[in-house]
Amino acid sequence: MRYHRCLVLAALLVLSAEAQGQVGSPRGLIGFNGTLARPIGEFQNYVDWGGGLGLYGVVNLDRRNQIGLRFGGTMLVYGHERFSTRLLPATGRIWVDVSTDNFIFDFGVGPQITFGHGPLRPYAYGTAGLAYFATVSSVNGVDGGPDFAHTTNFDDVTYSLTGGGGILLALSRRVSLDLSAQWTLNGEVDYLTRGDIVDNRDGSITVYPVRSQANLMTFRFGLAIVL
Numbered sequence: 001m002r003y004h005r006c007l008v009l010a011a012l013l014v015l016s017a018e019a020q021g022q023v024g025s026p027r028g029l030i031g032f033n034g035t036l037a038r039p040i041g042e043f044q045n046y047v048d049w050g051g052g053l054g055l056y057g058v059v060n061l062d063r064r065n066q067i068g069l070r071f072g073g074t075m076l077v078y079g080h081e082r083f084s085t086r087l088l089p090a091t092g093r094i095w096v097d098v099s100t101d102n103f104i105f106d107f108g109v110g111p112q113i114t115f116g117h118g119p120l121r122p123y124a125y126g127t128a129g130l131a132y133f134a135t136v137s138s139v140n141g142v143d144g145g146p147d148f149a150h151t152t153n154f155d156d157v158t159y160s161l162t163g164g165g166g167i168l169l170a171l172s173r174r175v176s177l178d179l180s181a182q183w184t185l186n187g188e189v190d191y192l193t194r195g196d197i198v199d200n201r202d203g204s205i206t207v208y209p210v211r212s213q214a215n216l217m218t219f220r221f222g223l224a225i226v227l
Contacts, residue, residue: 026226028059028068031178033222037076042212043186046193050078050104054220058112066114070125073107074218079194084142095142100153102192104214106131106160106184114168121176124165131160131184133191133214153197154207158189158214168224178224186214 037050056072079102087094108129115122138150166180190209198206 026060026065028057029224029226030057031055031072031222031224033178033180033220035074035076036219037078038217038219039078039215040217041215043214043216046210046212047078047214050076050216052076052104054218054222058114064117068112068114069109070112070127071107071109072127073105073129076104076216076218078102078104079192081194081197096139097142098137098139099147100135100137100197102194103134103136104131105134106186108160108162110162119170121168121170122165123168123180125163127160127162129160129162130157131186131189131214132157133189135192135197137197153205154190154192154209156190156209158187160187161185164218166220171223174226176224176226178220178222180220182218182220184216184218186216188212189214 031054033054035052035054037052038044039047039050052075054072054074056070058068058070061067061069081100082097084095084097086092087096106129108127110125110127112123112125132155134155135153136150137153138147140147162182162184164180164182166178168176168178170176188211190211191214192207192209196208196210198208200206
């Protein structure tokens with residue numbers, strides 16, 4: 001449901017931008033994208049592909065709209081587990097689904113250079129910031145409905161450096177198709193993967209975190225809206 005809300009909000013931003021008649025001098029742009037993540041290096045030994053959503057903005061710093069300050073973040077899911085169990089030990093009449101997701105949330109700031117002024121504009125950027133790794137478990141009824149309880153089982157924070165580039169392909173005066181790729185260097189971090197949480201018979205859990213670098217290549221497809 002959270003992903004659906006993000007997509008609806010993005011669509012409303014596109015419609016709002018198109019509805020504005022006066023273009024003027026662009027102050028920057030805002031972009032959103034779907035993201036496919038491929039672990040590289042040590043991270044590839046523990047994690048397969050992941051996916052998520054990204055949001056970024058660029059503030060123009062020169063009159064030619066070629067040099068800007070980029071800031072943005074990404075939410076990635078790189079692992080998921082799900083099982084059903086009784087809600088109460090005393091009765092099996094109420095069953096719930098327990099879901100566990102492994103997340104990476106990152107945020108960074110840095111320069112972006114955009115080339116040209118035509119309908120096809122390449123760009124390159126680099127950012128520095130933080131990456132937050134978290135494993136969260138939630139509970140909802142087996143017949144559906146929203147989560148009614150959740151717990152962060154494990155988390156850690158590391159620095160994050162990125163370098164990337166892409167192309168903006170104009171679809172209208174204010175909206176462009178955005179295709180890009182990004183390399184992300186995360187420092188050593190502790191994190192959990194699928195199967196790293198063990199449920200004990202007494203109701204407690206034991207976690208077996210992995211410690212390694214968590215570098216990624218991400219491939220992004222989305223829209224950019226001129227402000």
